[in-house]
Amino acid sequence: MKTMEKFNAQYHKFVAEVDSFLHNHLKGMKRYPKTIFDSIEYSLFAGGKRLRPVLLLASHILLGGNTEESLPLAGALEMIHTYSLIHDDLPSMDNDDFRRGKPTNHKVFGQGMAILTGDALLNLAYETMLDNALVYPEKFEGHIKAINTIARAAGIRGMIGGQVVDLESEGKEIGQSTLEFIHDHKTGSLMLAPLEASIALENPPAEVSNTLVEYGQSLGLAFQVIDDILDVVGEDKTLGKKTGSDKDKNKATYVAEYGLDKSWNIAKNLCNYSMEQMATLGAKGEFLKNLARFIIKRDN
Amino acid sequence: MKTMEKFNAQYHKFVAEVDSFLHNHLKGMKRYPKTIFDSIEYSLFAGGKRLRPVLLLASHILLGGNTEESLPLAGALEMIHTYSLIHDDLPSMDNDDFRRGKPTNHKVFGQGMAILTGDALLNLAYETMLDNALVYPEKFEGHIKAINTIARAAGIRGMIGGQVVDLESEGKEIGQSTLEFIHDHKTGSLMLAPLEASIALENPPAEVSNTLVEYGQSLGLAFQVIDDILDVVGEDKTLGKKTGSDKDKNKATYVAEYGLDKSWNIAKNLCNYSMEQMATLGAKGEFLKNLARFIIKRDN
Numbered sequence: 194m195k196t197m198e199k200f201n202a203q204y205h206k207f208v209a210e211v212d213s214f215l216h217n218h219l220k221g222m223k224r225y226p227k228t229i230f231d232s233i234e235y236s237l238f239a240g241g242k243r244l245r246p247v248l249l250l251a252s253h254i255l256l257g258g259n260t261e262e263s264l265p266l267a268g269a270l271e272m273i274h275t276y277s278l279i280h281d282d283l284p285s286m287d288n289d290d291f292r293r294g295k296p297t298n299h300k301v302f303g304q305g306m307a308i309l310t311g312d313a314l315l316n317l318a319y320e321t322m323l324d325n326a327l328v329y330p331e332k333f334e335g336h337i338k339a340i341n342t343i344a345r346a347a348g349i350r351g352m353i354g355g356q357v358v359d360l361e362s363e364g365k366e367i368g369q370s371t372l373e374f375i376h377d378h379k380t381g382s383l384m385l386a387p388l389e390a391s392i393a394l395e396n397p398p399a400e401v402s403n404t405l406v407e408y409g410q411s412l413g414l415a416f417q418v419i420d421d422i423l424d425v426v427g428e429d430k431t432l433g434k435k436t437g438s439d440k441d442k443n444k445a446t447y448v449a450e451y452g453l454d455k456s457w458n459i460a461k462n463l464c465n466y467s468m469e470q471m472a473t474l475g476a477k478g479e480f481l482k483n484l485a486r487f488i489i490k491r492d493n
Numbered sequence: 494m495k496t497m498e499k500f501n502a503q504y505h506k507f508v509a510e511v512d513s514f515l516h517n518h519l520k521g522m523k524r525y526p527k528t529i530f531d532s533i534e535y536s537l538f539a540g541g542k543r544l545r546p547v548l549l550l551a552s553h554i555l556l557g558g559n560t561e562e563s564l565p566l567a568g569a570l571e572m573i574h575t576y577s578l579i580h581d582d583l584p585s586m587d588n589d590d591f592r593r594g595k596p597t598n599h600k601v602f603g604q605g606m607a608i609l610t611g612d613a614l615l616n617l618a619y620e621t622m623l624d625n626a627l628v629y630p631e632k633f634e635g636h637i638k639a640i641n642t643i644a645r646a647a648g649i650r651g652m653i654g655g656q657v658v659d660l661e662s663e664g665k666e667i668g669q670s671t672l673e674f675i676h677d678h679k680t681g682s683l684m685l686a687p688l689e690a691s692i693a694l695e696n697p698p699a700e701v702s703n704t705l706v707e708y709g710q711s712l713g714l715a716f717q718v719i720d721d722i723l724d725v726v727g728e729d730k731t732l733g734k735k736t737g738s739d740k741d742k743n744k745a746t747y748v749a750e751y752g753l754d755k756s757w758n759i760a761k762n763l764c765n766y767s768m769e770q771m772a773t774l775g776a777k778g779e780f781l782k783n784l785a786r787f788i789i790k791r792d793n
Contacts, residue, residue, distance in 0.1 A: 276612075280608055309660065316647050334630065334633060337627055348620055353529070353613045357609055
């Protein structure tokens with residue numbers, strides 16, 4: 194399938210750019226205290242899909258932006274995502290021992306260091322984005338707005354809000370609206386943020402912004418529904434973490450709420466809707482359209 | 494002593510402004526999920542001295558700035574300070590049960606919520622500062638630099654770096670240079686940041702900047718040395734936390750390294766030096782000069 198080969202090549206190019214940025218960025222810093230740099234790199238380079246950075250780079254290019262300007266924001270998004278996983282895996286949160294096929298951060302570095310590593314990554318994300326903003330005097334406002342968008346998505350009104358409700362819901366019967374709140378905030382916010390950040394940087398016409406936002410919202414939810422499905426039907430080895438853990442923890446999931454078949458239908462419909470959105474943008478929307486196709490086919 | 498009365502009145506006025514800003518800021522947000530707002534307010538309004546925000550407001554006024562512009566940065570500094578205390582108190586870090594005379598956050602809300610509360614406060618600090626930056630289009634650069642200064646002070650090259658070395662040093666024999674690194678970074682960075690942030694906002698002549706930086710560095714170190722002393726000679730009730738805990742944990746402190754008398758001398762000399770710095774600025778430096786006097790006399 195020619196289209197998907199082209200897509201894969203582009204996706205890997207984006208990932209290579211993000212990885213190279215993150216490597217160089219950390220190498221450029223004085224590596225003291227050494228442990229925290231080792232710990233940061235352990236989790237940051239554990240083989241993540243780099244989905245959020247790719248969404249940022251791709252949507253920024255779609256809007257006419259250049260990658261050099263958006264790479265630090267893309268890298269910062271991955272730092273925020275990684276910090277949230279490290280803290281989420283802690284014994285007092287999800288208590289997970291494996292992530293991406295490797296022992297979780299606190300299993301290797303201890304809980305205290307894992308907490309500090311998460312804190313360091315969250316803070317480093319802001320340092321990185323603010324350093325970058327200073328390079329673009331003619332676009333200060335766009336950069337402040339882009340960073341602010343990411344901050345809101347990562348915070349109480351976004352991801353952390355979702356984590357709090359998730360933590361409070363464990364072992365409880367929750368309704369559909371709470372389940373949607375958790376998914377929308379815990380995962381959805383940081384999937385939408387890259388698109389909103391690109392919009393803040395490039396200020397496109399309202400119809401283009403709306404299309405990107407619609408795309409990001411449906412893609413983010415689809416991604417999470419598929420995550421719930423993979424926790425049931427996926428294989429530990431492919432997934433890199435223990436499957437069935439949602440059920441063990443009596444977690445609120447789409448599968449628990451709707452069953453497997455209906456969850457699949459929801460996910461497919463959301464991905465189709467995302468693809469339709471991108472189709473309205475013609476050739477420019479090709480990569481993000483194929484990204485939605487890739488999401489529905491993912492097995493990890 | 495008339496001077497100190499006037500100083501006290503001004504100090505309390507600053508504190509009232511910061512508290513009122515923080516209260517209104519949180520009230521203005523949709524309080525969902527409720528638990529995290531309760532948890533944030535529990536720790537944020539636990540009776541802190543508001544030293545970092547006061548340093549920011551006072552130095553900003555000294556440089557001709559107005560409080561309305563710097564209050565959100567001052568509030569953000571207190572959020573960052575509070576997050577660091579919540580995470581520091583966790584069982585896998587310092588394992589403290591009391592702070593400011595009240596049970597620590599995790600004792601009340603549980604460890605998972607305490608971790609998320611710290612994360613939320615750190616992130617909210619950035620949201621708050623970025624929202625504020627957007628209000629001052631003619632000073633975008635100054636605001637980005639001010640936030641960046643705070644970010645650097647809070648991160649791996651600042652406070653978190655100090656926390657990491659502190660965590661790694663527990664129960665070990667460490668030398669003078671490691672002890673100084675911990676104090677300089679864990680406490681010093683976030684005491685210097687308010688002065689550097691004011692400088693970034695108002696861009697004063699180099700000699701004034703240098704005076705403020707010298708002041709902030711010596712004051713920050715003095716503050717930490719006195720903290721070490723109070724852990725030995727202070728009273729639990731006045732201090733609001735258990736004394737003697739540094740020794741119990743075999744913590745690196747000035748008292749452990751130099752003994753009580755020499756530590757007092759170091760602290761006094763540092764405070765005197767801070768006061769001399771401010772004396773060179775005349776009447777404008779009066780408040781910050783008295784703040785150094787206040788630091789050496791503090792008992793909590």
